[in-house]
Amino acid sequence: MGGIGxxxxxxxxxxxVLLFGxxxxxxxxxxxxxxxxGFKSAIGDDKEQKSNVEKTSAEKTSESLADNSSTVTEETSKSTSKTKETDQA
Known part of the structure; x- marks a missing residue:
């Protein structure tokens, strides 16, 4: 009874319709x-930019990990070669 029918x-x-046409x-x-x-596209662009930033940071992290692992590998090979040289002497 109290609601709009x-x-x-x-x-x-x-x-x-009569007032405004x-x-x-x-x-x-x-x-x-x-x-x-426009609002939906702006929200979608914002989400896309955030995901691009996350991908870029993930790529940078993986690159730095790869650089660190190659440095560790180089150091290990250097120490192994030094050990071999001292064992031979």
Whole structure:
């Protein structure tokens, strides 16, 4: 009993159409739709930029790990060659 029924909504819609006209309501709907589309694309761009930043940081981390492992490998091979030289002497 306290809620708005279908007939009340129809009456409100008719009054709004009479006040503003269909052309203005159509333009308003188009403007609202383009605003929502722009908002969604801005959010999508923001998420894409964050994922690109995360990928870039992950690539940098993997590159630094690869550099560190190659340095460790070089140091190990140097110490192994020094050990062999001292064993031979």
């Amino acid at each position: 279908i007939w009340q909504l129809v009456i409100i819609a008719v009054i709004v 269909t052309k203005k309501l159509r333009n308003l709907g188009g403007d609202l739709g383009s605003a929502v589309k």
